[in-house]
Amino acid sequence: MPKLYSGAEIVFKCLEDQNVSHIFGYPGGAVLPIYDELKNFNSVKHILVRHEQGAGHAAEGYARSTGKPGVLLVTSGPGATNAVTALTDAYMDSVPLVCITGQVPTHLIGTDAFQECDTTGITRPCTKHNWLVKDINDLAEVMHKAFEVATTGRPGPVLVDIPKDIQFQKTKYKNYKNKKKLNGKSHDNYSQKNIDELINLIRKAKKPIFYTGGGVINSGTKASELLRELVYATGFPITSTLQGLGCFPADDNQFLGMLGMHGTYEANNAMYSCDLMINVGARFDDRITGKIDEFSPKSKKVHIDIDPSSINKNVKVDLAIVGDIKSVLTSTLKTFKKSKNNFSKSNKHQISNWWEQIQKWRSKRSLDYIGSEETIKPQYAIERLYELTKDKDTYITTEVGQHQMWAAQHYKFNKPNRWMTSGGLGTMGYGLPAAVGVQIAHPKKLVIDIAGEASVLMTMQEMSTAVQYNLPIKIFILNNEYMGMVRQWQELLHDKNYSESYTAALPDFVKMAEAYGCVGIRAKTPEELDDKIIEMLNTDRPVIFDCLVDKQENCFPMIPSGKPHNQMLLGPKDQKEKKITGKGRTLV
Amino acid sequence: MANSKSAYSSAGKKQKLDTHIIVVWVDNETGVLARVVGLFSGRGYNIESLAVAEVDQKQNISRITIVTTGTPQVVDQIKLQLKKLVPVHKVADFKREDKNVIFKEMALFKFVANNNKLNKAFEACKNFDPVILDKTNKSNVIQITALRREIDSMSKNLKKFGLVSVSRTGAVAMTRGSEIFK
Numbered sequence: 021m022p023k024l025y026s027g028a029e030i031v032f033k034c035l036e037d038q039n040v041s042h043i044f045g046y047p048g049g050a051v052l053p054i055y056d057e058l059k060n061f062n063s064v065k066h067i068l069v070r071h072e073q074g075a076g077h078a079a080e081g082y083a084r085s086t087g088k089p090g091v092l093l094v095t096s097g098p099g100a101t102n103a104v105t106a107l108t109d110a111y112m113d114s115v116p117l118v119c120i121t122g123q124v125p126t127h128l129i130g131t132d133a134f135q136e137c138d139t140t141g142i143t144r145p146c147t148k149h150n151w152l153v154k155d156i157n158d159l160a161e162v163m164h165k166a167f168e169v170a171t172t173g174r175p176g177p178v179l180v181d182i183p184k185d186i187q188f189q190k191t192k193y194k195n196y197k198n199k200k201k202l203n204g205k206s207h208d209n210y211s212q213k214n215i216d217e218l219i220n221l222i223r224k225a226k227k228p229i230f231y232t233g234g235g236v237i238n239s240g241t242k243a244s245e246l247l248r249e250l251v252y253a254t255g256f257p258i259t260s261t262l263q264g265l266g267c268f269p270a271d272d273n274q275f276l277g278m279l280g281m282h283g284t285y286e287a288n289n290a291m292y293s294c295d296l297m298i299n300v301g302a303r304f305d306d307r308i309t310g311k312i313d314e315f316s317p318k319s320k321k322v323h324i325d326i327d328p329s330s331i332n333k334n335v336k337v338d339l340a341i342v343g344d345i346k347s348v349l350t351s352t353l354k355t356f357k358k359s360k361n362n363f364s365k366s367n368k369h370q371i372s373n374w375w376e377q378i379q380k381w382r383s384k385r386s387l388d389y390i391g392s393e394e395t396i397k398p399q400y401a402i403e404r405l406y407e408l409t410k411d412k413d414t415y416i417t418t419e420v421g422q423h424q425m426w427a428a429q430h431y432k433f434n435k436p437n438r439w440m441t442s443g444g445l446g447t448m449g450y451g452l453p454a455a456v457g458v459q460i461a462h463p464k465k466l467v468i469d470i471a472g473e474a475s476v477l478m479t480m481q482e483m484s485t486a487v488q489y490n491l492p493i494k495i496f497i498l499n500n501e502y503m504g505m506v507r508q509w510q511e512l513l514h515d516k517n518y519s520e521s522y523t524a525a526l527p528d529f530v531k532m533a534e535a536y537g538c539v540g541i542r543a544k545t546p547e548e549l550d551d552k553i554i555e556m557l558n559t560d561r562p563v564i565f566d567c568l569v570d571k572q573e574n575c576f577p578m579i580p581s582g583k584p585h586n587q588m589l590l591g592p593k594d595q596k597e598k599k600i601t602g603k604g605r606t607l608v
Numbered sequence: 609m610a611n612s613k614s615a616y617s618s619a620g621k622k623q624k625l626d627t628h629i630i631v632v633w634v635d636n637e638t639g640v641l642a643r644v645v646g647l648f649s650g651r652g653y654n655i656e657s658l659a660v661a662e663v664d665q666k667q668n669i670s671r672i673t674i675v676t677t678g679t680p681q682v683v684d685q686i687k688l689q690l691k692k693l694v695p696v697h698k699v700a701d702f703k704r705e706d707k708n709v710i711f712k713e714m715a716l717f718k719f720v721a722n723n724n725k726l727n728k729a730f731e732a733c734k735n736f737d738p739v740i741l742d743k744t745n746k747s748n749v750i751q752i753t754a755l756r757r758e759i760d761s762m763s764k765n766l767k768k769f770g771l772v773s774v775s776r777t778g779a780v781a782m783t784r785g786s787e788i789f790k
Contacts, residue, residue, distance in 0.1 A: 328691070
């Protein structure tokens, strides 16, 4: 007679078979049987968060910095609804998550029982798929299927809802064999003909550009290597979306910086004027395209994406290549190398005028700002943070708002999986719990959450998690006392009516750090900034760094919504023709 | 700049709308209809009519027929989004004008009137395979099968013969000839 396992045991058997080493969770009535089994499965370490949203974002940070799926375990009712924001965030940014929720016993479903909610109904639009397990004999299969759906094709969150009585019931467990077969929905669907067409377009292009996104990072580190190889071989300029930062070295001359609403002048103008746009794993988001009718009007557009529904969703393309970036780039490089040897040389000559034009745009230096000796400019703070951490293998998370854009503009990423930010959903409060998840996955690495004071207060309770597990995360708050991006829009679009965007009663972040049992550091002037940052880096404990920055600073350059790429607002420096080169820089 | 007070761009050009019949083969499991219908409502697609029933009891396959309108781009999106759902096996798409496809809807009409009018009502239905399902001396129930617009106009025109109640199904579709959709 084979051994019988309870539903709760089967959950852990499945996690073991899926090589899950960490789960983020919060106990409650409907998941108690699962929590009861935790002690018997040493290979799975549970991280106790302080709020289920934190569990979700921590799992996201874990997933994005490792490429493995993040797992969270929460209870029914409020546990599940609290996780919804994180699930939606993961859905928008294609992060593989497996969320296990408890549910009231099957005989109570539909009776408005205590802590009951329609979890599968609520999460249906924000997961790739979800399951309510009503039969113990389905549990193992559903669990393994959940991992398969989350990690194949375009990755995303899934949810498995397990009623309490199912967690107690017993059945057999067959050991899982990792099948090589992929989810039927994720097969590469392109032909050599597509690749030949792409090579032909590359050959003919006079004003080409690579436009790369998070898909490159989701495809694995190999995809980033292949992308670099292709970009160097062609000599084409490359720009990246917010999510794609790191797949190409930011300090390389061929990199034009980030594009989009707060992208660089050269990247956006190159997107507008190009004759060939090669989109690699990006999705023509509205923050990227601006006014869709005037988006890159003269270009042939190529779109490489694993998700067929991303093709022609927002922008019609001339050549669609549906497939995993890694495999598409491998075929492209192979074909590219086979074509004439002198091709890449002659091609570089062909695009030399294009590079001259790009250099003209570059000379605008659109990321420059007016420095100050009295107050810390937020851009300066990030520049210094970058300079002082660039020799370490640093992982950066962010919250959402001005600080996020400044981080994307001024922190230079050279490797994939080092940049975790909430792009699609724009979830304030993402960065702190995400940093917890990243530090769990990389205990020895430097993990910094570049934060705003408003965002970080939304999930501040997770500092307690960081302290409990000795996670030396650094919360670098650019504190301007405003919801900065809201304030900026109000200044530019709503006649400076700063309605409710000022936080009148902020906590003292240094004392708050001490209350949590971590370290608080405050920097008030540009002069002391470097020393304070170094003090932070030398502290082997969690740190909340309260960096008091200029309250009026706006994030430029900027494309106002509904405008095409060639109508950018540049910073005050350009507007006033004041040519003071960032004085803050010389202060070191 | 002064006019744009939104953090979002304004809608682009309006395009021509077409009517399409989308046929979806799905696993007949809990919530599958909610997934399909939720996809339509969540992404702002239209549903003009919907017909769904299990067609293969052995393999638990249901066939959902949805009549929808949208620009060519939207109809493409509908198909691609549907194909991403885990319980969806295949998706077919037919234009309403397609001559190679049969579309049918069924309607039940209840008439309350004198014999003379009831006879006229049956007469008026005779192009649409009318079947009398129930008859009393002052009422009857007639079943017809026809196209959507035919039923639309019938239910308008039959008012004068004492039509008091209409019940109708969504459209179902099948290709002509020996071909089947793979």
